[in-house]
Amino acid sequence: MFQLGLGTTEKYCDGVSRRSFLQIGATGFAGLCGLGLSANQAIGSSTNSSVEKIPGAEKTKDTSVILIWLDGGPSHMDLYDLKPEAPAEYRGIWKPIPTKVPGYQISELFPRQAKHTDKFSIVRSLYHNTGDHFAGAHRMLTSKDMGVGGASIPGKFPSLGAIVHRQIGSRQPNVPGYVAIPYGMSVGIRPGYFGGNFLGAQHDPFETIQTPNSANFQIRNLNLAQGLTLGKLEDRRSLLKHFDSQRKTLDRLNTTQAMDHFSQEAFDYIAGPRTRDAFDVSREDPKLRDRYGRHDWGQSALLARRLVEFGCSFVTIHLGGWDHHWNLKSGMENYLPKVDSMVASLFEDLESRGLLEKTLVVLCGEFSRTPRMNDGGNGGAPMSMGTPGRDHWGNSMFCLMGGGGVKGGMLYGSTDRLGQNPKDRPVTPCNIHATVYEVLGIDPKLQITDFTGRPTNILDDPTPISDLLG
Numbered sequence: 001m002f003q004l005g006l007g008t009t010e011k012y013c014d015g016v017s018r019r020s021f022l023q024i025g026a027t028g029f030a031g032l033c034g035l036g037l038s039a040n041q042a043i044g045s046s047t048n049s050s051v052e053k054i055p056g057a058e059k060t061k062d063t064s065v066i067l068i069w070l071d072g073g074p075s076h077m078d079l080y081d082l083k084p085e086a087p088a089e090y091r092g093i094w095k096p097i098p099t100k101v102p103g104y105q106i107s108e109l110f111p112r113q114a115k116h117t118d119k120f121s122i123v124r125s126l127y128h129n130t131g132d133h134f135a136g137a138h139r140m141l142t143s144k145d146m147g148v149g150g151a152s153i154p155g156k157f158p159s160l161g162a163i164v165h166r167q168i169g170s171r172q173p174n175v176p177g178y179v180a181i182p183y184g185m186s187v188g189i190r191p192g193y194f195g196g197n198f199l200g201a202q203h204d205p206f207e208t209i210q211t212p213n214s215a216n217f218q219i220r221n222l223n224l225a226q227g228l229t230l231g232k233l234e235d236r237r238s239l240l241k242h243f244d245s246q247r248k249t250l251d252r253l254n255t256t257q258a259m260d261h262f263s264q265e266a267f268d269y270i271a272g273p274r275t276r277d278a279f280d281v282s283r284e285d286p287k288l289r290d291r292y293g294r295h296d297w298g299q300s301a302l303l304a305r306r307l308v309e310f311g312c313s314f315v316t317i318h319l320g321g322w323d324h325h326w327n328l329k330s331g332m333e334n335y336l337p338k339v340d341s342m343v344a345s346l347f348e349d350l351e352s353r354g355l356l357e358k359t360l361v362v363l364c365g366e367f368s369r370t371p372r373m374n375d376g377g378n379g380g381a382p383m384s385m386g387t388p389g390r391d392h393w394g395n396s397m398f399c400l401m402g403g404g405g406v407k408g409g410m411l412y413g414s415t416d417r418l419g420q421n422p423k424d425r426p427v428t429p430c431n432i433h434a435t436v437y438e439v440l441g442i443d444p445k446l447q448i449t450d451f452t453g454r455p456t457n458i459l460d461d462p463t464p465i466s467d468l469l470g
Contacts (some may be wrong), residue, residue, distance in 0.1 A: 061441035072322030109336035112344035120402025125413025125422035131392030134364035143366035162203040172311025180205035213299035278310035292342035326388035360404030371419035
């Protein structure tokens with residue numbers, strides 16, 4: 001085995017600085033590496049149809065999902081569930097504003113989204129009751145508890161995106177079915193709870209690594225190594241096929257057949273123009289790019305729209321840095337205008353292209369923040385760490401959902417007057433996942449086989465939020 005360092009991440013509030021590594025079997029993946037494609041990404045790009053036939057997959061709808069992941073935990077009280085009548089230490093700094101839909105209010109830092117609330121709904125009664133980053137992320141991304149938390153970090157169940165990838169793969173040939181921009185990461189670990197887990201690394205997301213806002217943005221793994229032409233690549237592939245023909249015994253193994261599939265797909269990605277076109281945001285109108293925002297988050301949302309248009313089934317965008325225990329004011333005034341431009345532009349763009357009914361947009365994080373603000377001291381003198389902030393809170397959260405057949409203009413459920421707990425129509429991560437599966441045409445009662453060979457329900461509660469479905 002050899003190991004590739006995948007970079008460091010900033011420390012979260014638990015004080016741990018995490019570094020992710022990709023371990024690859026040098027011999028088993030030599031063919032893929034020779035194609036200039038990392039083994040992890042070659043596997044993650046695979047569609048299920050060439051490897052295994054999944055019962056019921058043929059009933060899926062022609063829909064896709066864009067998941068915008070606010071890593072670190074965004075506050076419901078400062079974004080989509082403001083409490084202007086609550087005491088000052090609860091209601092926070094910003095005021096709610098009216099929107100296109102009467103009675104539907106959101107943060108004053110979201111003026112552009114306010115014009116599009118008819119296109120998306122907010123679930124205000126989401127909860128899972130944990131303030132642990134790892135436990136919350138695992139529950140939101142896999143729907144499962146399974147004892148995952150700060151004391152037991154590794155994921156124990158496939159992510160929502162991985163299951164979608166297994167069931168559907170890509171909508172179009174030569175385009176990855178499951179893509180993460182710039183990477184699939186939760187609480188500093190990659191692919192973390194975005195991965196395939198016991199379904200296998202072939203269901204991990206294909207990572208862009210860079211954001212499309214980067215200068216000379218390109219997907220490194222789609223480029224030929226220096227001095228390697230397509231002709232030479234074809235010769236090399238022919239040579240590998242010759243060697244493979246001498247290994248008839250190994251060819252009968254499922255693993256070897258899968259690797260043959262991944263090698264073919266890797267070659268198709270590099271040799272064909274379709275994948276390159278899908279990731280080429282430079283083809284977009286500069287004025288449209290300006291509307292999304294000339295920052296990492298805005299350009300990532302534009303790339304996500306481009307990818308679902310080309311046939312990706314599940315795209316996730318990582319927006320990190322939401323762990324605001326103090327200095328909430330500067331953090332929100334930096335982040336929320338960027339979220340506003342990217343979300344509003346995404347809904348505008350999807351609608352203008354006739355893609356809104358085929359694309360579900362979901363925006364959420366692993367948990368929320370405490371309804372009551374702290375004193376900004378973090379254990380020291382009040383305000384010594386800057387303005388007040390909010391701590392971890394999983395008892396009341398939000399989830400934005402719109403498009404793909406999900407009704408817009410609704411505020412589903414509510415929290416009590418202080419925003420501490422659901423007041424009516426409580427919703428769990430299972431119900432969010434079940435709603436996503438319904439949009440995609442995947443049975444929420446689906447069972448998959450775990451690492452012990454036992455059939456396991458993908459959801460403990462397969463009940464979708466029926467009021468949101470058309």
